[in-house]
Every structure is written in C-alpha cells, then in structure tokens.
Amino acid sequence: MLIERIWVGNPGRNFNYLVACEATGNAVAVDPLDAGLCLATAARRGWRITHIVNTHEHNDHIAGNAGVVAATGASVLAHSRAATRIGRIDREVGHGDTVAVGTSLQLEVLATPGHTLxxxxxxxxxxxxxxxxxxxxxxxxxSKGGDPATLYETFATVFAALPDSVRVYPGHEYLRRNLSFAVDREPGNTRARRMLERIENIEGAAAPVLTLGDEREINVFLRVDSPEVAAGVGGAPGSAPATAKEVFLALRRLRDRW
Ligand SMILES: [Zn+2]
Known part of the structure; x- marks a missing residue:
C-alpha cells in the first residue's frame, strides 16, 4: 500500500489523499477537494484513480469528485446517509464493508458518526x-449536521478498539491550534507541551504523521480519564466526578468557543 498526503493549501487547511495498490497502480482518492492536484499527483506517481471515497458529505470533502470522475471514470463510494448531499454515489458503504482497489489494497470501512451522521x-x-x-x-x-454524544460513542467504541500503531491521516491540518487547546486543558502533559514547542514553525505539508499511540498521549479528547483533564471541567467542589462522556462533551463545548 502506498499513500500520498496532498496538502491543498486552502484556508480550510484540507488534506486530500491517494492510496494506491502497489501491484497495479490503481488508486483511491479520499475526499478530493482539488481535483487538479489529485490528478497531477496520480500522474506523477503513474497511478490510475479507480475509486473515490468521501468520508462525509461536507463540500470541502466532495468538491473534487466531478473533476476526478470526468478525467478517470472513477466510481464514487460513500455512506448511504450522504447520498442526497453528494449526488451521484455508485456504491453505498457501511461499517465492516471492504473496498478492494487493484489486487493488493483492501480498505476496511468503519462507521464513525459524530462530525456528521x-x-x-x-x-x-x-x-x-x-x-x-x-x-x-x-x-x-x-455544528454542521453532527452530534457530540454520538461522536463520543464513536471514540469510546470504534477508536478505542484500534491499536497504538495505527498511523492517522486526517482530513485537515489543525495540529498547532489543537495542541494549544490540549495544553491549555492539561498543562501537566509534558509530551503535549514539548510537541507544541517542536512544531512552532512546522505546519501544512510539513506537519508530522502521528500514530494513534501519539494521539492517546497528546490529544485531550482521548485523555478524558486524566484526573487533570477531568478536574478542569468538573462541577462544584464535592460533586461526583464527571464521567468520561461528560468530560468529552465539556471539552467539545469548550473547544467550540476557544
Ligand atoms: Zn466536515
């Protein structure tokens, strides 16, 4: 499996991705926003885009579909609930489905509702x-078609089952701003503070690829069991400790205003 992370360089700080089968050069474009960039990257690598997968229906994750389809004839895959917004979907996919690309690439679909359903x-x-x-x-x-409690359940079930070794390829590059919030909520997290110092002048295309193990150490939303994080969103003194879900929802509300 080969991955190209494409920095779009737009105000929304999107990443587009191509994931290719090494044996055939067939590739899937994930969340194409800039069709020209995706096509140019595929051409440079000698890959042929045969599939598009949209992780969700927001415009900045689907706007490049038409351009890629026009140039390649790729088939479009997304969750059935995204169909009306995306328009043309060739295959609706859900949790546990597999998308085969070329002869050696298998993508497993995980349903992860929350940001949108x-x-x-x-x-x-x-x-x-x-x-x-x-x-x-x-x-x-x-805030755009999602639900924080559903997002919490996704992290508590789907993400909790994934191993530390998984490398994370997100749809946007928000590392510095997110880390600033994480350190603000958990000043005692020296790993997060050191990373924030280290990436002071590193962003966009140069942003590091982190693992889920890294995230479990620096991402405050994955640290709802940390006493410092929980205490920071706690209720009145003497009240019962907040549950993991309550901490997560409080963090989401704080981050919305931060
Ligand atoms: Zn979105």
Whole structure:
C-alpha cells in the first residue's frame, strides 16, 4: 500500500489523499477537494484513480469528485446517509464493508458518526484515513449536521478498539491550534507541551504523521480519564466526578468557543 498526503493549501487547511495498490497502480482518492492536484499527483506517481471515497458529505470533502470522475471514470463510494448531499454515489458503504482497489489494497470501512451522521473512516493496514472525526490533537466539531454524544460513542467504541500503531491521516491540518487547546486543558502533559514547542514553525505539508499511540498521549479528547483533564471541567467542589462522556462533551463545548 502506498499513500500520498496532498496538502491543498486552502484556508480550510484540507488534506486530500491517494492510496494506491502497489501491484497495479490503481488508486483511491479520499475526499478530493482539488481535483487538479489529485490528478497531477496520480500522474506523477503513474497511478490510475479507480475509486473515490468521501468520508462525509461536507463540500470541502466532495468538491473534487466531478473533476476526478470526468478525467478517470472513477466510481464514487460513500455512506448511504450522504447520498442526497453528494449526488451521484455508485456504491453505498457501511461499517465492516471492504473496498478492494487493484489486487493488493483492501480498505476496511468503519462507521464513525459524530462530525456528521454519515461519516466513515477507512482503515488500510496500519493507516487510518480519519476524515473529520479524528484530527491530530483534536476531534471534529459537530455544528454542521453532527452530534457530540454520538461522536463520543464513536471514540469510546470504534477508536478505542484500534491499536497504538495505527498511523492517522486526517482530513485537515489543525495540529498547532489543537495542541494549544490540549495544553491549555492539561498543562501537566509534558509530551503535549514539548510537541507544541517542536512544531512552532512546522505546519501544512510539513506537519508530522502521528500514530494513534501519539494521539492517546497528546490529544485531550482521548485523555478524558486524566484526573487533570477531568478536574478542569468538573462541577462544584464535592460533586461526583464527571464521567468520561461528560468530560468529552465539556471539552467539545469548550473547544467550540476557544
Ligand atoms: Zn466536515
């Protein structure tokens, strides 16, 4: 499996992805926003885009579909709940489905609702294309068709079952801003503070690829069991400790205003 992470360089800080079968050069474009960039990257690598997968229905994750389809005839795959917004879907996919690309690439579909109710992530070996569900050092917001409690359940079930070794490929590059929030909520997290210092001048195309193990150390939304994080969103002194879900929802509300 080969992955190209494409930095779009737009104000929304999107990443587009091509994931290719090494044996055939057939590739899937994930969340194409800039069709020209995706096509140029495929041409440079000698790959042929045969599939498009949209992790969800927001315009900045689907706007490049038409251009890629016009140039390649690729088939479009997405969750059935995204169909009306995306328009043309050739195959509706859901949790546990497999998308085969070429002869050697298998993508596993994970239903990960929360950012929107139609959201899916893709797992290809040790890579996780996480769309707008999991960002580096943060999680997706829920104000455009999503639901924070549903997002919490996705993390507590689907993501909790994934191993530390999984490399995370998110839909946007928000690392510095997310880390700033994480450090603000958990000043005692020295790993997060050191990473924030280290990436002071590193962003966009140069942003590091982190693993889920890294995220479990620096991403405050994955650290709802940390006493410092829980205490920071706690209720009145003497009240019962907040549950993991309450901490997560409080963090999401704080991040929305941060
Ligand atoms: Zn989105």
């Amino acid at each position: 139609a959201h899916i992530c893709l797992r290809a070996g040790d890579a996780l294309l996480s769309g707008d569900t999991l960002f580096n050092a943060g999680v997706g917001k829920c």
